Amino acid sequence: METTGTTAAQGTDRPVIDLLQLYPRDMNIYGDWGNVLVLRKRLQLRGYDVRLHEYNPGDAFPPTVDLIVGGGGQDSGQNKIQADLLALGGRLKELADDGVPMLAICGLYQLFGNFFRTGTGEMIKGIGLLNVDTVAGPTRLIGNTVIESSEFGTVIGYENHSGQTFLKEGTQPFGTVTKGEGNNGQDGTEGARYRNVVASYLHGSLLPKNPAVADFLVRQAALRRYGSFDDAPLQVPFEVQARLDAAARPR
Amino acid sequence: MCKVKGMRHLLATLAGKTIREVAKLRGGGSALPGLVAEKIDPGFLPRSLGSLPRGVVVISGTNGKTTTTKMVVELLQGQGLKVFTNRTGSNFTRGVVASALGESNLAGRLDADIAVLELDEAHAVHFVKLVAPRYCLLLNVMRDQLDRFGEIETTAGFLRRIAEATTGTLVLNREDPRIAALADAAGPNSASRAAAVQVRYFGLAPGLRPMFPSDDDMRSSAAVVGGPAPDDAAAAAATLREADVVLTACDGSAASFDVGGRRIDAELKLTGVYNVYNAAAALALARTVLGPDADEAALLSSLEDVTPAFGRGESLTVNGQPLDLVLVKNPAGFRLALRSFPAAGYRTMIAINDNYADGRDMSWLWDVDFESLAATGVDEVSGVRANDMALRLFYEDVPVGRVDTDLTDSLERFIDSAPDTPKRIYCTYTAMLALRRELGKLTNVEVIS
Numbered sequence: 001m002e003t004t005g006t007t008a009a010q011g012t013d014r015p016v017i018d019l020l021q022l023y024p025r026d027m028n029i030y031g032d033w034g035n036v037l038v039l040r041k042r043l044q045l046r047g048y049d050v051r052l053h054e055y056n057p058g059d060a061f062p063p064t065v066d067l068i069v070g071g072g073g074q075d076s077g078q079n080k081i082q083a084d085l086l087a088l089g090g091r092l093k094e095l096a097d098d099g100v101p102m103l104a105i106c107g108l109y110q111l112f113g114n115f116f117r118t119g120t121g122e123m124i125k126g127i128g129l130l131n132v133d134t135v136a137g138p139t140r141l142i143g144n145t146v147i148e149s150s151e152f153g154t155v156i157g158y159e160n161h162s163g164q165t166f167l168k169e170g171t172q173p174f175g176t177v178t179k180g181e182g183n184n185g186q187d188g189t190e191g192a193r194y195r196n197v198v199a200s201y202l203h204g205s206l207l208p209k210n211p212a213v214a215d216f217l218v219r220q221a222a223l224r225r226y227g228s229f230d231d232a233p234l235q236v237p238f239e240v241q242a243r244l245d246a247a248a249r250p251r
Numbered sequence: 252m253c254k255v256k257g258m259r260h261l262l263a264t265l266a267g268k269t270i271r272e273v274a275k276l277r278g279g280g281s282a283l284p285g286l287v288a289e290k291i292d293p294g295f296l297p298r299s300l301g302s303l304p305r306g307v308v309v310i311s312g313t314n315g316k317t318t319t320t321k322m323v324v325e326l327l328q329g330q331g332l333k334v335f336t337n338r339t340g341s342n343f344t345r346g347v348v349a350s351a352l353g354e355s356n357l358a359g360r361l362d363a364d365i366a367v368l369e370l371d372e373a374h375a376v377h378f379v380k381l382v383a384p385r386y387c388l389l390l391n392v393m394r395d396q397l398d399r400f401g402e403i404e405t406t407a408g409f410l411r412r413i414a415e416a417t418t419g420t421l422v423l424n425r426e427d428p429r430i431a432a433l434a435d436a437a438g439p440n441s442a443s444r445a446a447a448v449q450v451r452y453f454g455l456a457p458g459l460r461p462m463f464p465s466d467d468d469m470r471s472s473a474a475v476v477g478g479p480a481p482d483d484a485a486a487a488a489a490t491l492r493e494a495d496v497v498l499t500a501c502d503g504s505a506a507s508f509d510v511g512g513r514r515i516d517a518e519l520k521l522t523g524v525y526n527v528y529n530a531a532a533a534l535a536l537a538r539t540v541l542g543p544d545a546d547e548a549a550l551l552s553s554l555e556d557v558t559p560a561f562g563r564g565e566s567l568t569v570n571g572q573p574l575d576l577v578l579v580k581n582p583a584g585f586r587l588a589l590r591s592f593p594a595a596g597y598r599t600m601i602a603i604n605d606n607y608a609d610g611r612d613m614s615w616l617w618d619v620d621f622e623s624l625a626a627t628g629v630d631e632v633s634g635v636r637a638n639d640m641a642l643r644l645f646y647e648d649v650p651v652g653r654v655d656t657d658l659t660d661s662l663e664r665f666i667d668s669a670p671d672t673p674k675r676i677y678c679t680y681t682a683m684l685a686l687r688r689e690l691g692k693l694t695n696v697e698v699i700s
């Protein structure tokens with residue numbers, strides 16, 4: 001595990017948020033680093049110091065974690081982390097049940113579920129944090145995607161996955177697809193929600209163009225650790241226009 | 252060749268050539284005549300290329316194909332070889348057919364000693380089914396247009412098919428683990444090949460390896476203390492393979508190579524360490540093709556004369572000041588470009604389009620480390636996805652001047668606002684084409700069809 005404080009952190013009494021990126025070495029494709037950058041910046045702008053932790057297979061899990069982010073990977077990357085993730089699964093489930101906000105994108109979304117059944121029928125076990133099942137699909141679902149979410153409004157991203165995910169009993173979707181394929185190209189759902197966990201196939205990166213989702217995660221992290229959060233809206237330039245541009249592009 | 256086949260070959264050549272002339276008059280694309288010839292005679296390509304005395308070279312990989320191909324062609328020409336190549340950047344099979352038509356006589360004979368072809372990974376798989384290359388040069392596998400191919404492993408699989416079809420020698424990048432792993436495609440059970448296939452490598456001295464982040468350690472080490480641990484196992488494995496050409500030092504355009512155990516210093520017309528590493532690849536391939544007959548002094552002087560392929564670090568002059576166009580199309584390439592060209596003393600513009608040829612997914616911009624632009628800032632951010640790019644820069648604390656999706660307006664402001672300062676534009680493929688069109692009105696820019 002690698003840890004760093006923000007440079008301004010030492011000697012100030014700004015509140016600290018411990019942000020953990022899961023498996024950055026093997027699961028960081030498709031701009032997942034962008035999600036970390038956005039969370040860190042939006043916390044800093046609101047007066048928090050951010051301690052950034054990286055967790056790779058075999059690392060010690062930090063004692064204090066307020067916010068967890070994990071991303072997609074090549075199939076080879078998923079193989080490398082699978083055993084470690086299964087061993088860590090109990091801890092992650094405890095944290096999720098305790099209200100720790102998490103963002104799981106693409107490959108990690110799949111492995112947060114019950115299983116991934118590959119094209120050759122092989123069963124890859126997930127940690128079952130989310131009650132969802134994934135099976136390999138015949139084609140990749142690729143392209144610009146727009147979903148409507150009752151919690152977050154219009155969410156804009158880009159999907160690229162061959163796994164088809166099906167929500168099982170009691171699991172709510174992240175949103176409903178208005179452009180693109182979503183979880184499985186069949187039922188119109190995209191992603192999954194559980195407690196403060198947001199799981200989705202959308203990258204792009206997801207958070208820069210979807211500040212409502214970023215601020216939900218940030219707010220839950222601060223509330224859980226400090227009991228309060230100053231929800232002053234941030235004025236981030238280019239954000240609104242970047243959303244409009246992306247939504248207007250062809251699939 | 253039997254009579255009917257010969258007739259059909261001639262017919263295909265004629266039809267293709269006629270359409271090529273018509274297409275030229277209309278200023279049309281380069282693939283149409285190839286399509287026609289391919290339809291009339293699917294055997295056109297195997298026969299045209301199959302008879303070349305020194306065979307066919309296929310060059311593929313994610314980054315650097317165009318510049319490397321240009322270098323190989325010029326190195327071989329410098330040794331007196333007649334080289335056929337698909338020069339117009341039509342790196343699909345049809346483009347090769349079209350180029351072959353253009354350089355065949357009416358009987359359909361291609362007047363060349365060797366063919367050196369740049370091929371897109373996926374199209375190369377189709378091509379090698381038609382024509383088995385004698386040599387292949389495989390450069391790298393990086394994330395590029397994953398929205399088309401899906402995964403790096405898929406792309407690596409395409410390159411494996413090229414390696415498996417090659418009959419003579421594989422020339423491989425020792426430093427890219429997915430490329431180096433293709434050496435086993437030379438093994439006896441990889442394909443039904445008569446003779447054993449040789450493997451040769453080009454590589455980097457250990458001190459230069461950190462300049463070339465692989466996709467597996469794409470994450471910025473500046474972001475987290477210590478950063479991701481380097482892959483020691485991969486580095487150790489690389490050192491065990493002996494490379495024919497090793498890039499040992501690179502400072503601007505001055506480069507040193509270890510070639511077959513001897514040190515060679517060169518003053519290149521190429522800048523940017525990634526271009527210079529392509530020169531190592533081209534040298535290794537040329538030495539493989541030429542064997543002991545190589546005229547080393549001529550190779551060196553050819554190498555020093557090579558200029559970058561269009562758009563790949565191309566330097567134009569506008570109002571008496573240099574204006575560099577740097578093509579960026581994936582995170583590793585963009586990172587390398589930023590490391591290769593210091594920002595100080597230059598004004599910077601970034602133009603990002605997301606048309607089909609650029610790739611529609613903008614995620615890759617978040618995997619590029621823009622810290623090196625923080626001191627100077629970026630004067631103009633343009634292209635269809637200018638706002639995505641500007642948002643990216645905001646989150647890395649890089650100051651941004653103007654943001655405008657209109658490329659022409661951005662370019663005009665960029666040039667007019669600081670007439671006495673050198674300028675550099677990082678641009679995606681279709682943005683580069685549009686910028687070159689505009690720049691053509693101001694300065695002499697090579698026209699490409």
Ligand SMILES: [Zn+2]
Nearest residue numbers: 072106160161
């Ligand atoms: Zn994905």
